[in-house]
Amino acid sequence: MCRNIRTLHNFEPPATKDEVHAAALQYVRKVSGSTHPSQANQEAFDRAVAEVAHATRHLLDALVTAAPPRDREVEAEKARARAAVRYGR
Known part of the structure; x- marks a missing residue:
């Protein structure tokens, strides 16, 4: 289940x-x-959420960072490329 939690910082x-x-x-x-x-x-359950x-x-x-903000589309494309390698699509 937790694999669906995505990084939310610095976007x-x-x-x-x-x-x-x-x-x-x-x-x-x-x-x-x-x-x-x-x-x-x-x-x-609802209260905990x-x-x-x-x-x-x-x-x-x-949170603070010196790194430039990431682009959601670029990160999504990287994830798709990793999935293609991992699952052979």
Whole structure:
């Protein structure tokens, strides 16, 4: 599950709220071992996703780097090339 969490730092434009939420959701799914929590656990699950997303946003806002921002399209193309080599497409 966590393989879907992508690096969010140092991109132009910055990571969106949806990207941060998606990463938080994947993290909570991995830690809890559940992709769909029961009704009894839904509130705790949703609260954990919100808290992780909040902490992630604070982290991204606080990080500094001297490196130039990365381009999402260039990084996506690199990932496609790695996948082609890995999976033989």
